[in-house]
Structures are given as C-alpha cells and as structure tokens.
Amino acid sequence: xxxxxxxxxxxxxxxxxxxxxxxxxxxxxxxxxxxxxxxxxxxxxxxxxxxxxxxxxxxxxxxxxxxxxxxxxxxxxxxxxxxxxxxxxxxxxxxxxxxxxxxxxxxxxxxxxxxxxxxxxxxxxxxxxxxxxxxxxxxxxxxxxxxxxxxxxxxxxxxxxxxxxxxxxxxxxxxxxxxxxxxxxxxxxxxxxxxxxxxxxxxxxxxxxxxxxxxxxxxxxxxxxxxxxxxxxxxxxxxxxxxxxxxxxxxxxxxxxxxxxxxxxxxxxxxxxxxxxxxxxxxxxxxxxxxxxxxxxxxxxxxxxxxxxxxxxxxxxxxxxxxxxxxxxxxxxxxxxxxxxxxxxxxxxxxxxxxxxxxxxxxxxxxxxxxxxxxxxxxxxxxxxxxxxxxxxxxxxxxxxxxxxxxxxxxxxxxxxxxxxxxxxxxxxxxxxxxxxxxxxxxxxxxxxxxxxxxxxxxxxxxxxxxxxxxxxxxxxxxxxxxxxxxxxxxxxxxxxxxxxxxxxxxxxxxxxxxxxxxxxxxxxxxxxxxxxxxxxxxxxxxxxxxxxxxxxxxxxxxxxxxxxxxxxxxx
Amino acid sequence: xxxxxxxxxxxxxxxxxxxxxxxxxxxxxxxxxxxxxxxxxxxxxxxxxxxxxxxxxxxxxxxxxxxxxxxxxxxxxxxxxxxxxxxxxxxxxxxxxxxxxxxxxxxxxxxxxxxxxxxxxxxxxxxxxxxxxxxxxxxxxxxxxxxxxxxxxxxxxxxxxxxxx
Ligand SMILES: Cc1ncc(C[n+]2csc(CCOP(=O)(O)OP(=O)(O)O)c2C)c(N)n1
Ligand SMILES: [Mg+2]
Numbered sequence: 001x002x003x004x005x006x007x008x009x010x011x012x013x014x015x016x017x018x019x020x021x022x023x024x025x026x027x028x029x030x031x032x033x034x035x036x037x038x039x040x041x042x043x044x045x046x047x048x049x050x051x052x053x054x055x056x057x058x059x060x061x062x063x064x065x066x067x068x069x070x071x072x073x074x075x076x077x078x079x080x081x082x083x084x085x086x087x088x089x090x091x092x093x094x095x096x097x098x099x100x101x102x103x104x105x106x107x108x109x110x111x112x113x114x115x116x117x118x119x120x121x122x123x124x125x126x127x128x129x130x131x132x133x134x135x136x137x138x139x140x141x142x143x144x145x146x147x148x149x150x151x152x153x154x155x156x157x158x159x160x161x162x163x164x165x166x167x168x169x170x171x172x173x174x175x176x177x178x179x180x181x182x183x184x185x186x187x188x189x190x191x192x193x194x195x196x197x198x199x200x201x202x203x204x205x206x207x208x209x210x211x212x213x214x215x216x217x218x219x220x221x222x223x224x225x226x227x228x229x230x231x232x233x234x235x236x237x238x239x240x241x242x243x244x245x246x247x248x249x250x251x252x253x254x255x256x257x258x259x260x261x262x263x264x265x266x267x268x269x270x271x272x273x274x275x276x277x278x279x280x281x282x283x284x285x286x287x288x289x290x291x292x293x294x295x296x297x298x299x300x301x302x303x304x305x306x307x308x309x310x311x312x313x314x315x316x317x318x319x320x321x322x323x324x325x326x327x328x329x330x331x332x333x334x335x336x337x338x339x340x341x342x343x344x345x346x347x348x349x350x351x352x353x354x355x356x357x358x359x360x361x362x363x364x365x366x367x368x369x370x371x372x373x374x375x376x377x378x379x380x381x382x383x384x385x386x387x388x389x390x391x392x393x394x395x396x397x398x399x400x401x402x403x404x405x406x407x408x409x410x411x412x413x414x415x416x417x418x419x420x421x422x423x424x425x426x427x428x429x430x431x432x433x434x435x436x437x438x439x440x441x442x443x444x445x446x447x448x449x450x451x452x453x454x455x456x457x458x459x460x461x462x463x464x465x466x467x468x469x470x471x472x473x474x475x476x477x478x479x480x481x482x483x484x485x486x487x488x489x490x491x492x493x494x495x496x497x498x499x500x501x502x503x504x505x506x507x508x509x510x511x512x513x514x515x516x517x518x519x520x521x522x523x524x525x526x527x528x529x530x531x532x533x534x535x536x537x538x539x540x541x542x543x544x545x546x547x548x549x550x551x552x553x554x555x556x557x558x559x560x561x562x563x564x565x566x567x568x569x570x571x572x
Numbered sequence: 573x574x575x576x577x578x579x580x581x582x583x584x585x586x587x588x589x590x591x592x593x594x595x596x597x598x599x600x601x602x603x604x605x606x607x608x609x610x611x612x613x614x615x616x617x618x619x620x621x622x623x624x625x626x627x628x629x630x631x632x633x634x635x636x637x638x639x640x641x642x643x644x645x646x647x648x649x650x651x652x653x654x655x656x657x658x659x660x661x662x663x664x665x666x667x668x669x670x671x672x673x674x675x676x677x678x679x680x681x682x683x684x685x686x687x688x689x690x691x692x693x694x695x696x697x698x699x700x701x702x703x704x705x706x707x708x709x710x711x712x713x714x715x716x717x718x719x720x721x722x723x724x725x726x727x728x729x730x731x732x733x734x735x736x737x
Contacts (some may be wrong), residue, residue: 016685118588119591122588122591122592122595123599124596126642127642127643128588130587130588132587147642181642182645182737183583183584183642183643183644183645305640306636306639306640307633307636307637307639307640310629310632311633314629396610
C-alpha cells in the first residue's frame with residue numbers, strides 16, 4: 001500500500017487504536033487535515049485553543065489509561081500546546097503530540113510560523129522526534145507511542161515538516177509490529193532480593209505507614225495496592241495524584257498527606273518507623289521541609305523510574321519496577337510467611353492515629369450564612385453518589401475537591417498536580433466525557449481558573465459534552481489570597497478578581513445552561529436540578545465565602561507535625 | 573564531599589542528542605567542567621565524555637537522569653574504575669629573551685611539542701590529564717600565557733572493561 005505522509009499518520013493512529021485526536025489546523029498541517037477529511041477511523045475534536053487540545057487529550061489519557069493524541073500546526077500552534085505538554089510531563093501522562101513544521105528546506109530560515117518545536121519542548125517531554133524522512137515516519141510514530149506509554153509514561157512530540165505530508169509524495173506503508181530501541185528499556189519486574197528485604201522490613205514495623213502516589217493510578221495497580229494494604233492492616237495515605245487508588249471510604253485510609261493533607265496522615269508520616277512509598281516521588285508539597293521528614297523512619301520506595309529514587313529524600317530499600325508487579329510479588333511473599341508485625345504494636349499505633357483523627361481536621365463552619373466551598377463539594381458527592389469523574393483547576397477549590405470528594409476508584413480524580421496549571425479543568429473534562437459519554441463528569445473550578453480556558457465551552461457545545469461545571473466563585477484567586485493573608489500581612493496584592501463576567505449569561509451565550517447559587521440552603525436542590533439535565537452542560541456559579549481558607553496547612557519550611565489548623569473547627 | 577567525576581556516555585548519533593544532555597545539565601543546575609563528543613567507529617553512535625564536580629548524591633542523580641534520556645545507550649562513571657584520561661591543550665605563550673630557553677625546557681619536561689615559533693611567542697601542544705595540564709600552566713605562569721585552548725577530557729577504562737551498546 002502506497003500512502004502519503006498524511007495518510008501514513010492516519011493509518012498509524014488507526015493501528016494504535018486511537019479514537020480521538022484533539023487538534024487545531026494551520027498551514028503546516030493542512031496536508032494532514034486534508035487526509036483527515038472524510039475518513040472515520042479517527043475522530044477529530046476541534047478545540048478553540050491548542051492548550052485546550054493538550055488538556056483534553058490529557059484528561060482522556062488520565063481517565064482511560066490510553067495515550068491522548070494531539071495535532072497542532074507549527075509556530076503558534078506548537079507554542080500554545082507547550083503548557084499542556086508540560087502539564088502532562090509533570091504528571092507522567094502518556095500523550096503523543098503531532099506538530100507540523102515548516103517545509104524541511106526552510107527549517108532554520110526564520111520561515112513563516114517557524115519555531116524550533118523540538119528545542120522548545122525538549123525540557124518538558126519524555127522524548128521528541130523531528131521526522132527527517134517520509135520513509136521512517138511510520139516507525140517514528142510507533143516509537144512515539146511506545147515511549148509515551150511504557151515505563152514512566154509521558155508526552156512525546158513528533159514534529160513533521162510539511163513536505164513529508166504532501167499528498168503527491170507516497171511511500172509503501174507497513175506499520176511496524178514491534179519497536180527496537182537499544183537506548184530505551186524501561187524497568188519491569190523489581191529485583192527479587194530487594195523485594196524480600198522490603199518485605200522483611202515491612203513486617204518488622206511497629207509504626208508502619210503506607211504512602212502511595214500517582215504511580216499506582218498510572219500503573220493500574222489500585223487493586224494490588226488495596227489487597228496489600230488490607231492484608232497488612234496498616235494505615236495508608238495518598239498524595240494529591242494518588243487519590244482513588246485506595247478507597248477513601250476504607251477505614252485504613254487516613255486521606256491525603258502533604259501541604260493540605262489531613263492532620264492524622266501528616267502526623268503518622270512524622271512518627272512512623274517504617275514508611276512504604278509506592279509510586280510516589282517525595283515531591284516538596286508532600287515532604288515539607290525534608291530535614292524534618294519522617295525523622296524516625298526506614299523507607300521502602302517502589303517506583304518505575306530509577307531517577308525518582310533518593311532524589312529528594314534518601315531511601316533505605318529502593319525497588320525499581322512497575323508498581324503492580326512489585327506489589328504482587330510482595331503480596332505473595334507476605335502470604336507465604338507467618339511473620340507479621342506485632343499485633344500489640346499495631347493496635348497501639350492505631351490508637352494513637354485514632355486520637356489524631358479525632359481532631360476532625362477537615363471540620364468547617366456549617367453555621368455560616370455564606371456558601372462554604374467545602375459544603376458544595378460534599379453536596380456534589382451526594383448528588384453523584386461519589387461516583388463521578390471529577391476534574392479540577394488549580395487553587396483552593398482544587399484542594400477542597402481533593403479533601404471533600406472521597407474517591408473510591410482510581411482515574412476518577414483528574415487534576416494538574418505537578419505543574420498546577422490553571423485552565424486545565426474544563427478541557428480535561430471534555431476528554432473524559434468523550435471517553436465515557438455515559439458517565440457523570442464534573443469540573444470543579446474557580447472564577448479565575450475557568451477564565452483561562454473558558455473558550456472551550458464552545459467545543460463542549462459542538463461535541464455535546466454534558467459536563468457539570470462547579471464554579472466555586474469567591475471573587476478571589478483564593479489560594480493567592482490565602483498566602484497573602486498568612487504570609488504578607490493581608491496585603492492582597494492583585495488577587496481580587498474584579499470585573500468578572502456574568503457567568504450565567506456567558507454560559508448561555510455559548511448555548512449551555514447557567515445557574516447562579518447564592519444561599520447555602522439552595523445548594524443541594526441546585527445540584528439535583530443540574531444533574532437531572534443529563535444531556536446538557538450546566539455551569540453552576542456558586543457564590544462562596546470570600547474569606548474561606550484551606551486547612552490544615554503546612555507552611556513553607558515547616559515539618560509534617562507543624563500544621564496550621566482551621567480556627568473555625570469549634571463552629572462545626 | 574564534592575568530587576570530580578568523569579562520565580563516559582554512549583549515545584545515538586542523532587541531531588539534538590547533544591542538546592538533550594546540555595539541556596539536562598542546565599535545567600537541573602548540574603555543573604559541567606567539560607564536555608566532548610564525537611562519532612565512534614560505529615557511525616550510529618557517538619561517545620561523550622563529561623567532567624563534572626558534585627557530591628555523591630548529585631552525581632548519582634546526574635547518572636540516573638542521563639540514563640533516562642532516550643538517546644543514551646549506555647554510560648559509565650570512569651572515576652569508579654581504573655581509567656586513562658587524556659586532554660589536548662594548545663597554549664600560546666610569550667617567548668622573549670631568556671624566557672625562550674626556559675619555556676623550551678618546560679616544554680621538554682612536560683613532553684610537549686612546540687608547533688609554532690615567532691620572535692615573541694610559541695604555540696605548545698600538550699596532552700595529558702587535568703593535573704598535568706594545570707601543572708604546566710602554573711609553571712608557565714599567568715603573565716606569560718597569551719591564549720589557552722583545551723579540548724576537554726576524554727577517557728577510557730583500563731583493562732578489559734569497555735562501554736559497548
Ligand atoms: C497558569 C497559572 N497561573 C498562575 C498560577 C498561580 N495560582 C495558583 S492558584 C491561583 C488562583 C486561582 O484562583 P481561582 O481559580 O479563583 O481558585 P480559588 O483559589 O479561588 O479557589 C493562582 C493565580 C497557576 N497555578 N497557574
Ligand atoms: Mg477564586
């Protein structure tokens with residue numbers, strides 16, 4: 001079969017089982033767009049901004065576990081995609097971005113819409129390729145998908161000069177069955193000796209703690225993590241990225257840890273004697289001040305990426321391998337031995353933890369005349385029976401979502417943890433809803449974040465994605481305001497959101513349903529009403545308490561045991 | 573404690589491979605003392621020698637991060653084994669009056685070669701490791717040096733050990 005470059009791309013995507021390609025046309029990809037015309041193997045989703053395309057592909061990838069695919073033109077198309085590529089990179093999301101490039105003979109001549117896409121994206125991709133001949137285009141795409149989806153996943157950019165996609169130039173097409181890359185061989189199984197050592201340490205603990213991260217979600221190891229944790233009877237905490245990999249409703253779960261983690265999770269981290277880190281990377285928002293991080297603990301660390309091991313915190317028993325196979329091996333060893341942690345020690349440890357839990361650190365003022373953002377998230381949980389896909393933007397609302405929407409399943413909580421990209425939530429929700437048309441998808445956002453990709457409301461209308469947007473509108477960049485309140489003597493420099501649009505009218509002009517909710521007693525009814533509109537996008541603009549803060553909070557330079565708690569807990 | 577490490581890297585001989593390594597060092601704030609690269613007898617592979625100074629922990633991260641680059645095939649920290657280090661240096665020195673004799677003597681002691689002679693200068697070629705080249709420069713004295721060009725270190729392990737794909 002002889003195909004043009006544009007046709008090669010489409011055939012290759014078909015071979016990879018790609019359902020959707022999120023894109024935006026332009027000069028350098030016009031040949032590809034022509035090949036996309038009147039074919040139905042891959043569905044193209046036309047976004048309104050290339051950042052939206054990358055976030056939508058990213059949301060699709062996070063929800064399904066399959067790589068998200070993006071198509072953008074050269075120059076501004078590529079630069080607009082960079083934020084979304086970096087977002088996916090920081091959270092290790094599999095993504096393949098096809099970017100057009102100027103015709104090969106013009107490369108380096110400052111041609112119209114030329115940017116060095118390979119150079120610009122290099123620091124925020126797992127790998128990138130500049131296609132240098134049509135003959136190896138198919139193989140390059142194969143490699144791109146292979147690299148993006150194996151080992152520690154990540155975004156891969158394939159930059160293709162326009163001349164290689166021209167309709168008149170054809171090559172014989174055969175999609176490679178396998179990939180041969182001598183320079184790339186991601187770890188699979190963990191080292192058996194290390195696994196044995198880890199299990200010995202784990203079973204000799206007096207005050208054990210399991211700390212799991214996004215790697216468990218990405219590695220599809222939630223079932224193994226749950227079995228492992230239940231088998232041991234140990235307490236567990238998750239990072240922001242790891243929520244849902246162990247059920248929030250399970251009594252062993254102490255909730256999220258870190259800067260806005262629960263009191264019990266952070267205290268247990270600080271006092272544990274054996275820490276079992278699984279698919280987590282000791283990020284600074286989790287560890288706080290590393291010199292006072294888990295001062296008494298021996299640390300086991302399971303991760304697919306060797307470079308994550310002892311990067312910020314030195315560990316005692318590292319295991320490099322994919323989390324599911326390592327967990328399975330550890331479960332088998334534990335089942336094989338009679339050795340267990342001393343039940344008396346464990347019981348005592350749990351009683352200390354119960355005592356911490358009784359601080360009720362997430363309690364908030366329920367008597368307020370103003371809508372509390374926490375109450376909205378709890379109401380959302382009830383309206384969706386805790387089973388929605390929830391995307392979010394970045395700020396206080398993101399933390400309230402993480403703290404108050406108890407996720408029992410993996411891949412339901414979709415947020416930008418590593419890069420913290422405002423504007424992520426709405427386009428990500430599009431990707432999720434397209435992947436799962438029959439599931440409930442909610443986007444928890446803030447009035448500042450939503451305006452960073454609000455144009456995607458138009459995409460939502462075109463493709464009929466009935467997302468429910470939960471706008472926790474506090475008229476402030478709340479997270480910025482909170483830091484200014486705590487650390488800058490309430491000097492609220494440029495964090496007030498003035499001149500806001502009327503979100504109801506704005507939404508209506510995009511052809512959706514808008515609602516504005518101002519009183520706490522209306523929250524539940526409004527939720528019911530919105531979620532009853534199964535096939536409509538509903539934008540719910542909740543006017544929330546402007547002064548609310550996210551608690552607990554570990555401030556900069558502090559350890560896990562030095563949390564700032566909500567002064568309003570007594571009013572709960 | 574910070575130590576000097578010489579890291580040999582075998583990588584795909586592809587455009588952009590060098591900038592991935594250079595970018596990694598600048599993005600993560602690692603120190604590069606020198607970096608040399610050229611194709612090997614296998615034209616699909618190039619070999620790079622990186623000299624860096626860092627603590628145990630930082631150098632461990634450098635090695636892991638280099639390994640993580642998709643273009644990197646194999647690498648080794650030569651400072652962990654017995655190895656040979658060589659660097660070539662060209663030095664243009666002021667050579668006048670009795671200094672001319674003195675420089676010639678120094679050149680002989682260091683087994684250098686005088687490649688170019690004028691009324692007032694020599695160009696001396698010297699090969700060796702870091703210590704030797706520095707010692708030569710110290711002996712010549714700052715005031716007499718007009719120009720220094722160094723290739724950066726290259727290195728290879730002694731004995732049977734080798735870096736192969
Ligand atoms: C693109 C981008 N710019 C700036 C920031 C810094 N930032 C973090 S949270 C935040 C405020 C978010 O405000 P809003 O969306 O209203 O959420 P709230 O905190 O009020 O819930 C800002 C500006 C960011 N994370 N992303
Ligand atoms: Mg806000």
